[in-house]
Every structure is written in structure tokens, then in C-alpha cells.
Amino acid sequence: MSHTIALQFEDGVTRFIDCAENETIASAAYRQKVNIPLDCRDGACGTCKSFCESGRYDGGEYIEEALSEDEARAGYVLSCQMRPRADCVLRIQASSSACKTAVESDQGRLTALEWLSPSTLRFSIEPQRATPLVFLPGQYAHLQIPGSELSRAYSFSSPAGRHALSFLVRNVPDGRMSAYLREQAKVGDTLSFSAPYGSFYLRELRRPLLLLAGGTGLAPFLSMLETLAGQGCPQPVLLGYGVTHDADLVCLDELEALRARLPGFEYISCVADADSTHPRRGYVTQYLDAGVLNGGDVDLYVCGPPAMVDSVRAWLGELGIQPAGFHFEKFAPSH
Ligand SMILES: Cc1cc2nc3c(=O)[nH]c(=O)nc-3n(C[C@H](O)[C@H](O)[C@H](O)COP(=O)(O)OP(=O)(O)OC[C@H]3O[C@@H](n4cnc5c(N)ncnc54)[C@H](O)[C@@H]3O)c2cc1C
Ligand code: FES
Incomplete structure (x- = not known):
């Protein structure tokens, strides 16, 4: 059985990897070309210490110097020892570039553009990639303003798992992206984007x-x-x-x-x-x-x-x- 692990890096980039139940997070990340910080790989040095935001796991074996009891109770794990028992979100204490990975970039075709009111519009893009983009509900994308090198952040308003990505946007009167959406955008346009980003996402449902x-x-x-x-x-x-x-x-x-x-x-x-x-x-x-x-x-x-x-x-x-x-x-x- 395989689980989906969201690796959240310090620069806000998220990468998703698959990890089998009998595999450690560190091995699964390495297999998928993400070099998270590692040294001993033996639960002895603490270099791979990460924080598990959500999900169930077997913490594995390690010594107290690498991970104290208090840290383990608080949700810290050693990724060279941890084996997932469910989908997990892990905060990696390094930037994505230090781990030689990057956020995914793609292009999308504008498939819908609808004014919900004079101040607000909704649009959707269909990415070129064959499978739906994986993200956590609440995360966002950077969309490039067509005809410029500038990009703007927009939260996904659609849930993960759908091929089309939807956004809800305020029309800022003198805004660059707003001007594109208001005056030029038409169904069929191509927009470049990178995603997913952000640590604002739905956590485990523990309380109201x-x-x-x-x-x-x-x-x-x-x-x-x-x-x-x-x-x-x-x-x-x-x-x-x-x-x-x-x-x-x-x-x-x-x-x-x-x-x-x-x-x-x-x-x-x-x-x-x-x-x-x-x-x-x-x-x-x-x-x-x-x-x-x-x-x-x-x-x-x-x-x-x-x-x-x-x-x-x-x-x-x-x-x-x-x-x-x-x-x-x-x-x-x-x-
Ligand atoms: C993580 C993140 C997620 C975001 N998600 C969304 C989203 O889902 N929907 C959404 O509508 N926006 C969202 N934003 C804001 C969005 O990224 C842009 O800043 C906004 O759409 C304005 O872009 P623009 O190119 O039209 O205006 P710009 O060209 O950036 O701005 C032009 C002028 O308007 C001012 N201005 C810009 N934004 C505002 C504002 N909101 N209120 C008042 N004045 C402003 C600027 O200071 C500037 O003077 C998000 C921002 C962040 C950081
Ligand atoms: S790499 Fe040393 S404890 Fe994991």
C-alpha cells in the first residue's frame, strides 16, 4: 500500500511523493529525486528531523540524542526512520532548492471566465499535464500575467482531484492582472503557472x-x-x-x-x-x-x-x- 506524502519546504514550495508502507520517507523522497537533508540515515544524528503536520505513521527506531521524547510527542519525526500509515504532511526544515527540487510549472488553457458581479470574477484553466495537479485545499498558484514576466498569487477555489483549476478574483481597478482579465482575457488563452505553494491548508479535523x-x-x-x-x-x-x-x-x-x-x-x-x-x-x-x-x-x-x-x-x-x-x-x- 502506498501513501501520498506532502513535503512542505521552508520557501513555501510543496512537493508530493508516494511512499510505500514499508518504505521510509527519506528513501521514498530519494527515489523521487528529492534530496531532503540526511546524514547518518540511521536515527542517530537528527539531521533529517521534520515536523509531521498530519497523518499517522510509525516513527521507527532512533536514539534520544537524535529525537527526544518531548519532540516525538509534539509531532517531530526522523524522516530516515518514519514509515507512513496514512497520507501525511511533513514540514521539511530546508528550502526546496537545497533539496534539489522545485515547484511544478505548467501552462493552462483558459476554459471559463465569468463575472459574478462588477467587482469579482471566476475563471478556470485546464493544465496541459495529463493528470490532475495535486495540492492541499487552501493552497495557491502563481499565475503569470500574459504578455509580461510578472506573476500573481491566486488561491485555488476548486478542490484537488479535478483537472480544471478555478480561481476567484477581485477586480482591482489599476491592477495589472485585473486589467488582463477585464480587458483582454478570452477562452482559449494560454496562462503559465507554477504550483502548489503555501502553508494555509486544511489540517486534520480534530476540533470544530x-x-x-x-x-x-x-x-x-x-x-x-x-x-x-x-x-x-x-x-x-x-x-x-x-x-x-x-x-x-x-x-x-x-x-x-x-x-x-x-x-x-x-x-x-x-x-x-x-x-x-x-x-x-x-x-x-x-x-x-x-x-x-x-x-x-x-x-x-x-x-x-x-x-x-x-x-x-x-x-x-x-x-x-x-x-x-x-x-x-x-x-x-x-x-
Ligand atoms: C498567497 C496569496 C493568495 C492570493 N489569492 C488571491 C485570490 O484567490 N483572489 C484574489 O482576488 N486575490 C488573491 N491574492 C491577491 C493577488 O495576488 C493580487 O495581489 C491581486 O489580484 C492584485 O493583482 P493585480 O495584478 O490585479 O494588481 P497589481 O498590479 O498588483 O496592483 C495594482 C495596484 O493596486 C493595489 N492593490 C493590489 N491588490 C490590492 C487589493 N487586494 N486591495 C487594494 N489594493 C490593491 C496595489 O498596491 C497597486 O497600487 C492573493 C495574494 C496572495 C499573497
Ligand atoms: S539522517 Fe541522521 S537521524 Fe536521520
Whole structure:
């Protein structure tokens, strides 16, 4: 039996490898031409120490100097000894270039381009590669702006496993990628991209999930929710979705459909604009009481503009509650 192992490097690059149950991660990585840091290969030096974010495994045999009991309890592993018992996500303490691997680059054909409102559009590309791109729900791609050397980061709004990759994008009035999408893009165009990147992805489902999206920060959550609807979720999931103007509030029909397919999923939306006709005006945290943090026993995911992520942090500070899991992605503009 073989398991899929996501290797996350310090520079944000993720590579996926297959690993048989009787194979160590280090051997599987080497077989697939990923040179993760190794020295003794015998559980003695600790050079290959990594952090296992999720998944079950047999830690193997090693000496205390290489990996202490406390480290092992906290989730650290020695990749020269570890054998997976399920799909795993491993944080490798090195950059992808140091491990002589790189993120995958490809080209995709633009197959759909749809304005959901004057401020927001969705588009899909079909990569040239024959098999679906592997990524973790919540991760993102770098898409090159056609006719330039510049690229922009966009979170996948579609789940992994589909051949087409979809994105949800805000129309930034003087933005370069926005101008391409608004004025030139047409079905059939070719876009170059590299992927997957990022450490904002759905972790193991250990406790209730609170997802907070600002504007097109909804994109990675659509990918996560679709994944959860497909695989089932034993935990309650609450999405707080806040936008600036009425026109920014999109994909409500998709969220309704997800509510029907994913038991335990609820969402609330709100609009910041004081002139909005929406029943909830203001910021999403105004409409969440401390109870949603479940006394801290919650996995909180936040995605949106930097100011929104910072205001969620301030809200946590005011409530004096630190969630057991806190993951965020800031949609910071490129420089
Ligand atoms: C990890 C990551 C994931 C991202 N995922 C998404 C996504 O799924 N959907 C999405 O819509 N965006 C996403 N972004 C933002 C995206 O990468 C671009 O920054 C954004 O689309 C603007 O690109 P542009 O080329 O149109 O504008 P640019 O040419 O980069 O910017 C032009 C001008 O607009 C300003 N500006 C740029 N972005 C914003 C903004 N958001 N608000 C206000 N002013 C801005 C710039 O400072 C500049 O003055 C993500 C960013 C990161 C870092
Ligand atoms: S390489 Fe020495 S402990 Fe793994």
C-alpha cells in the first residue's frame, strides 16, 4: 500500500511523493529525486528531523540524542526512520532548492471566465499535464500575467482531484492582472503557472472549524468546503464571510448548496458598507460571539486582505482566547 506524502519546504514550495508502507520517507523522497537533508540515515544524528503536520505513521527506531521524547510527542519525526500509515504532511526544515527540487510549472488553457458581479470574477484553466495537479485545499498558484514576466498569487477555489483549476478574483481597478482579465482575457488563452505553494491548508479535523473570509479570501474556503463535502466532516464548520460592498458578496448559491451537502456546516455573511441593504452591516467579528471559539478548542482559519487578518487577531486579543489551531493567509499585493 502506498501513501501520498506532502513535503512542505521552508520557501513555501510543496512537493508530493508516494511512499510505500514499508518504505521510509527519506528513501521514498530519494527515489523521487528529492534530496531532503540526511546524514547518518540511521536515527542517530537528527539531521533529517521534520515536523509531521498530519497523518499517522510509525516513527521507527532512533536514539534520544537524535529525537527526544518531548519532540516525538509534539509531532517531530526522523524522516530516515518514519514509515507512513496514512497520507501525511511533513514540514521539511530546508528550502526546496537545497533539496534539489522545485515547484511544478505548467501552462493552462483558459476554459471559463465569468463575472459574478462588477467587482469579482471566476475563471478556470485546464493544465496541459495529463493528470490532475495535486495540492492541499487552501493552497495557491502563481499565475503569470500574459504578455509580461510578472506573476500573481491566486488561491485555488476548486478542490484537488479535478483537472480544471478555478480561481476567484477581485477586480482591482489599476491592477495589472485585473486589467488582463477585464480587458483582454478570452477562452482559449494560454496562462503559465507554477504550483502548489503555501502553508494555509486544511489540517486534520480534530476540533470544530471556524473559517473567516474577507472578500475573495473566500476562494481557499470554497476549495476546503468542497473537499469536506466530498469526504465528510465529523466536526461542525462555521464560515464568517465579510465583504466591503454589496457587489463583493458572491457565491452565495454555492454556499447554500454546500450547506445542503455538508451536515454541520453553517455560514453568515455581512457587508461593511454603511449604505448596504444587507441585514448585517459591519465586520464579521461583530456578529460572532465568544462561543464560536469554543473556549479555544477550535481550528481557526482566516483569509483575506492583510487589514482583515490583523483585525481578527485584535478581536482574539480582546476576547483573551487563543484558538488551539490558528492559520491565516494574507492576500498581500505583489511588490
Ligand atoms: C498567497 C496569496 C493568495 C492570493 N489569492 C488571491 C485570490 O484567490 N483572489 C484574489 O482576488 N486575490 C488573491 N491574492 C491577491 C493577488 O495576488 C493580487 O495581489 C491581486 O489580484 C492584485 O493583482 P493585480 O495584478 O490585479 O494588481 P497589481 O498590479 O498588483 O496592483 C495594482 C495596484 O493596486 C493595489 N492593490 C493590489 N491588490 C490590492 C487589493 N487586494 N486591495 C487594494 N489594493 C490593491 C496595489 O498596491 C497597486 O497600487 C492573493 C495574494 C496572495 C499573497
Ligand atoms: S539522517 Fe541522521 S537521524 Fe536521520
